Every structure is written in C-alpha cells, then in structure tokens.
Amino acid sequence: MPAQEEQGVEAVMEELLLRVVPGLAEQWKGATPDQIARIERTAGRPLPPFYRWFLSRMGQSMGPLAYRTLDFSAQRVLERYDEEWVEPHPRLLLIAHDSQEMMPTSLFYDLDDTVRGDALVAAKEEGAYDDDLYERFETLREMLAWSALSMFRLKKMPQRCGGTFSGDQPDILSLVEPVMRSLGFVQPISTGPFCGLYERADAAMICKGMPRHGFDEARSFSFGGSDAGVLSKILGEIAAASSLRVKVSEWTPALA
Known part of the structure; x- marks a missing residue:
C-alpha cells in the first residue's frame, strides 16, 4: 500500500481527485446534513465513513466527475425511496440511480460487505431480485478513483x-x-x-x-x-x- 503521509484515507482521496479532475474544487457540492441523516435512517445502520465523506463533498454535485447516466445525488436517492421505486432493505442501500431508458442498472451498497471504512458496490437491473447483483468494485472509493484516472x-x-x-x-x-x-x-x-x-x-x-x-x-x-x-x-x-x-x-x- 502507498504511504498515506499520516493523513486519513478521505484526505488522501480528496488530494487525488482535486489534483486529477480539472475544476472539481469549484464545482463539487455536498449534501445537507439533513439529507445525510435521512439516508442513514433509510439504511437502518451507520453509513460507511467514506460514504459520509462522499455525501459531504459531492452529495449534491460531482462536478466534472459526474457519470453520464448515474445520479449519485442525495436528493435523487431519497426521491427514489420516497416514490417507492426502491424500498428500504436490511442489506442493500441505493447510492446511484441509473436514468438510461434501456436496461437501467442502478448501484447499491452491500452494507453487509464492508471493508476499509467503505462497502462493496454492486449493480442491479430494475426489477431484478435483490440477490441478482453484479459486483462492480470492492469499495466506492476505488470506483471513484479508478474512474477519475480513467477519464482525466x-x-x-x-x-x-x-x-x-x-x-x-x-x-x-x-x-x-x-x-x-x-x-x-x-x-x-x-x-x-x-x-x-x-x-x-x-x-x-x-x-x-x-x-x-x-x-x-x-x-x-x-x-x-x-x-x-x-x-x-x-x-x-x-x-x-x-x-x-x-x-x-x-x-x-x-x-x-
């Protein structure tokens, strides 16, 4: 593992994203404390520390790091639960809604599979069974860093x-x-x-x-x-x- 220079993992991740993604510091915007609290109540358990950091920095806007059809915003996540598009689950938490019309595949945390202050990210097609998951990344942190290096x-x-x-x-x-x-x-x-x-x-x-x-x-x-x-x-x-x-x-x- 690389040296973390006595910084927390979120600080190291923040340094990477601000260095690699042009204009991120001016365009990212965090969710409100109330939105983060509502997502935590929906999860029914404490949120992974990295997800709390992510929501506090990018829970309203991911700026240039935003995905084309995946909406990670706290508002959209909460809307999907309020609309009963997805219902609270003891293990799975919606973290990104897929807006594409053909075979939308939204992203969920598996909160029973936590590691390094984060959790496994899995994709699930609309209407699929809860256990019919496609594992994408071991952590959201790795997914975001991988995407940032790929794109930028x-x-x-x-x-x-x-x-x-x-x-x-x-x-x-x-x-x-x-x-x-x-x-x-x-x-x-x-x-x-x-x-x-x-x-x-x-x-x-x-x-x-x-x-x-x-x-x-x-x-x-x-x-x-x-x-x-x-x-x-x-x-x-x-x-x-x-x-x-x-x-x-x-x-x-x-x-x-």
Missing part, C-alpha cells in the same frame, strides 16, 4: 492499450505492484486485491478484478503513456520480473 489521465494520453494480467497464483496485483514501484510508479490511494492504481508523470495504469469471485487469477488493465514503446517496455518488465502472463488485446490508436 488515461484518456488524455497519446497512446493507450488494454489487456489482462493472468497467472497461476492468487492476488495478481501483489506481483504487479513491486515491479511498478521499481519503475517509478506510485499508488495514489490504498486499494484492496481487486483494484490497482499506478501513476508516474508520463504514464498511468488502472487494473480491475471481480469482487466476490475469489482470486480469479486474472486482472484487466488499461494503460496510457507517451508512446507505444514506453508501454510495451513496462509491460515487458512486468512479464519478465514476475510469473504473470501479459496479454494486450487492443491499442488506441491502433498500431501500424
């Missing part, structure tokens, strides 16, 4: 690629991390075994696995940098220094 660092890189790391032992990222560290990359926030975030001045990588599916011996990655040669060299270093198989499935722009 990787997608601005001249060259990008995507693929998978796979191997014969569990915890794939424990093999990736020391190689990335030796190459000058840092991890902007602490993450669990299903999410990897790595940055240096000329490149950034995000990795993702499926929570609740065990250590499935594979992690997808997206990697961006100054040119294909830099990315290929780093991926080659990972393959050479570990027992992992590295497969690149796409290059953007496509290589000649």
Whole structure:
C-alpha cells in the first residue's frame, strides 16, 4: 500500500481527485446534513465513513466527475425511496440511480460487505431480485478513483492499450505492484486485491478484478503513456520480473 503521509484515507482521496479532475474544487457540492441523516435512517445502520465523506463533498454535485447516466445525488436517492421505486432493505442501500431508458442498472451498497471504512458496490437491473447483483468494485472509493484516472489521465494520453494480467497464483496485483514501484510508479490511494492504481508523470495504469469471485487469477488493465514503446517496455518488465502472463488485446490508436 502507498504511504498515506499520516493523513486519513478521505484526505488522501480528496488530494487525488482535486489534483486529477480539472475544476472539481469549484464545482463539487455536498449534501445537507439533513439529507445525510435521512439516508442513514433509510439504511437502518451507520453509513460507511467514506460514504459520509462522499455525501459531504459531492452529495449534491460531482462536478466534472459526474457519470453520464448515474445520479449519485442525495436528493435523487431519497426521491427514489420516497416514490417507492426502491424500498428500504436490511442489506442493500441505493447510492446511484441509473436514468438510461434501456436496461437501467442502478448501484447499491452491500452494507453487509464492508471493508476499509467503505462497502462493496454492486449493480442491479430494475426489477431484478435483490440477490441478482453484479459486483462492480470492492469499495466506492476505488470506483471513484479508478474512474477519475480513467477519464482525466488515461484518456488524455497519446497512446493507450488494454489487456489482462493472468497467472497461476492468487492476488495478481501483489506481483504487479513491486515491479511498478521499481519503475517509478506510485499508488495514489490504498486499494484492496481487486483494484490497482499506478501513476508516474508520463504514464498511468488502472487494473480491475471481480469482487466476490475469489482470486480469479486474472486482472484487466488499461494503460496510457507517451508512446507505444514506453508501454510495451513496462509491460515487458512486468512479464519478465514476475510469473504473470501479459496479454494486450487492443491499442488506441491502433498500431501500424
């Protein structure tokens, strides 16, 4: 895990988002204390500390970090409960309503699956059974950091690629991390075994696995940098220094 510089995890997350997302400080806006209290009463238990921080900073507006069809606002969450679109559940708490017309898939916390002051984020299609969930991220913190790096660092890189790391032992990222560290990359926030975030001045990588599916011996990655040669060299270093198989499935722009 990266050093947290004696700061709380929310402070480290805030530093990352304000650094990476242009204009966020001017545009984000928090929910009211009353709205946060109402969501907590709906949950029927104390909210994860990170979610309270998120609502206090972005519970009204996420600014440039907002998702296209997912509304994380406290007002929209409470409206959905008031309208009985979703009913209070002993385990699941709506945190983002999906507005798309075709197969809307809203996001829920699983409050029985908490870790690192946060909780598992799962998607559920409208009308699906409560247990018919698609696990997205082990924590909301990781989801937001992963998205911020994807939108505001990787997608601005001249060259990008995507693929998978796979191997014969569990915890794939424990093999990736020391190689990335030796190459000058840092991890902007602490993450669990299903999410990897790595940055240096000329490149950034995000990795993702499926929570609740065990250590499935594979992690997808997206990697961006100054040119294909830099990315290929780093991926080659990972393959050479570990027992992992590295497969690149796409290059953007496509290589000649």
